[in-house]
Amino acid sequence: MTVVNETHALLARLGVDAKSYTGGTMASRSPVTGETIGSLPVTSATQTAAMIEKADESFRAWRMVPAPKRGELVRLLGDELRAAKADLGRLVSIEAGKIASEGLGEVQEMIDICDFAVGLSRQLYGLTIATERPGHRMMETWHPLGVVGVISAFNFPVAVWSWNAALALVCGNSVVWKPSEKTPLTALACQAVFAKAAARAGGVPDGLSQVLIGDRSVGEVLVDHPKVALVSATGSTRMGRDVGPRLAKRFARAILELGGNNAGIVCPSADLDMALRAIAFGAMGTAGQRCTTLRRLFVHDSVYDRLVPRLKKAYESVSVGNPLTSSALVGPLVDRAAHDGMQKALAAATAAGGRVTGGARVEVEGPDAFYVRPALVEMPAQEGPMLEETFAPILYVVRYADFDEAVRLHNAVGAGLSSSIFTLDLQEAERFLSAEGSDCGIANVNIGTSGAEIGGAFGGEKETGGGRESGSDAWKGYMRRATNTVNYSKALPLAQGVSFDID
Numbered sequence: 468m469t470v471v472n473e474t475h476a477l478l479a480r481l482g483v484d485a486k487s488y489t490g491g492t493m494a495s496r497s498p499v500t501g502e503t504i505g506s507l508p509v510t511s512a513t514q515t516a517a518m519i520e521k522a523d524e525s526f527r528a529w530r531m532v533p534a535p536k537r538g539e540l541v542r543l544l545g546d547e548l549r550a551a552k553a554d555l556g557r558l559v560s561i562e563a564g565k566i567a568s569e570g571l572g573e574v575q576e577m578i579d580i581c582d583f584a585v586g587l588s589r590q591l592y593g594l595t596i597a598t599e600r601p602g603h604r605m606m607e608t609w610h611p612l613g614v615v616g617v618i619s620a621f622n623f624p625v626a627v628w629s630w631n632a633a634l635a636l637v638c639g640n641s642v643v644w645k646p647s648e649k650t651p652l653t654a655l656a657c658q659a660v661f662a663k664a665a666a667r668a669g670g671v672p673d674g675l676s677q678v679l680i681g682d683r684s685v686g687e688v689l690v691d692h693p694k695v696a697l698v699s700a701t702g703s704t705r706m707g708r709d710v711g712p713r714l715a716k717r718f719a720r721a722i723l724e725l726g727g728n729n730a731g732i733v734c735p736s737a738d739l740d741m742a743l744r745a746i747a748f749g750a751m752g753t754a755g756q757r758c759t760t761l762r763r764l765f766v767h768d769s770v771y772d773r774l775v776p777r778l779k780k781a782y783e784s785v786s787v788g789n790p791l792t793s794s795a796l797v798g799p800l801v802d803r804a805a806h807d808g809m810q811k812a813l814a815a816a817t818a819a820g821g822r823v824t825g826g827a828r829v830e831v832e833g834p835d836a837f838y839v840r841p842a843l844v845e846m847p848a849q850e851g852p853m854l855e856e857t858f859a860p861i862l863y864v865v866r867y868a869d870f871d872e873a874v875r876l877h878n879a880v881g882a883g884l885s886s887s888i889f890t891l892d893l894q895e896a897e898r899f900l901s902a903e904g905s906d907c908g909i910a911n912v913n914i915g916t917s918g919a920e921i922g923g924a925f926g927g928e929k930e931t932g933g934g935r936e937s938g939s940d941a942w943k944g945y946m947r948r949a950t951n952t953v954n955y956s957k958a959l960p961l962a963q964g965v966s967f968d969i970d
């Protein structure tokens with residue numbers, strides 16, 4: 468079966484109407500072979516505005532549904548995702564180029580966040596706070612926020628929507644999603660799976676979850692629309708620099724999950740076998756196209772010559788291939804631009820004195836598919852392209868002698884998403900996690916930078932945008948907080964001892 472035939476068979480099984488991916492003007496292509504797998508009708512600006520109005524209406528009904536009942540919808544969504552896991556995971560592999568276990572893993576991440584959100588639907592707690600006034604009670608109440616806009620990137624085409632949607636829905640919001648124009652078919656599939664859950668749940672208002680198909684201009688309507696209370700946007704720092712100020716201008720909320728330039732430090736006491744595996748997955752997994760991909764590595768002088776030659780060997784031997792027909796560990800880059808960006812960064816690294824292992828294009832599926840051998844670059848110092856995120860499998864390696872200097876270099880980039888240290892020394896580990904250690908939103912010990920679980924808050928600092936999605940108390944970003952003070956006394960004492968007596 469050709470890739471396009473398989474795609475259409477999967478979409479049909481997942482419940483997607485063929486009209487939504489045939490005969491339109493926006494092409495979806497599979498990075499696996501480079502072939503066009505769908506032609507989608509685009510949502511116009513007028514349609515987008517009408518959909519947002521619909522979502523607002525839907526929100527007004529949904530916010531009155533008790534949260535545990537809202538949780539029941541998300542439970543059924545998780546149930547439908549379990550049933551659809553194999554098909555949806557395969558579709559992710561086709562449209563985003565992920566290897567099978569990563570395509571399936573992404574759907575598992577969706578199932579996990581649904582389970583988390585179901586529990587949360589009975590735990591949207593506020594505090595009760597001691598008041599200074601007699602006969603008074605003070606408390607916090609969390610209310611639904613409104614229409615939540617989601618803008619997602621190609622590299623996690625379905626999981627990122629689910630982190631936002633599962634929380635937003637139990638919190639009483641409606642969701643309007645603008646997926647990456649590189650991965651619209653997986654978005655249509657999620658919407659079809661959602662529709663199945665909604666039909667089973669019953670009583671779900673129309674327009675509670677909607678998908679916009681189009682490019683940046685469609686996203687801009689979402690960002691600028693006065694009825695969108697929050698936009699959760701995942702993508703480049705450049706995109707965030709545009710979206711953030713636009714939202715701020717109209718005082719809408721933003722959850723930004725932008726670029727990462729994640730690093731690891733390998734200390735003298737590190738378990739090198741463990742570090743090797745963690746580095747290999749972190750740097751080469753998903754062909755280097757995760758926000759959390761390991762991009763910089765600082766290796767202590769005393770272990771450099773034991774670790775780096777082994778790493779090089781792994782780079783030379785890792786299997787690169789078609790993720791649909793082989794068990795290769797590294798699939799394709801998303802497109803030509805990704806490939807060109809990688810080659811440009813490698814040229815700049817060479818010019819800066821870097822020694823490159825790997826990095827060349829690998830012929831797998833013809834001229835329109837962009838497979839590469841991951842690149843390991845030994846750099847004389849942290850400079851040039853190492854300071855930027857290049858969304859491709861390039862790992863820059865630098866030697867260090869002094870722990871404080873390694874931490875300083877670690878933090879000396881714009882982004883602040885994920886980080887890790889490999890050490891068996893308690894003091895080094897704790898210092899890395901302390902206030903003077905890693906400045907990232909995620910800091911790990913003896914684990915790579917990527918592959919976070921949904922239970923923790925996900926996101927980062929500095930140019931990563933500061934937003935948090937997924938677990939912990941990230942749900943609070945999707946609700947509005949009201950402070951309520953109730954006077955059950957017969958007097959009216961004023962706070963701070965103020966007197967204001969009228970006769």
Ligand code: UN1
Pocket residue numbers: 576622623627701756757758759916917918919920
């Ligand atoms: C992303 O690349 O945008 O931690 C998200 C990870 C995944 C999520 C990555 N759970 O690598």
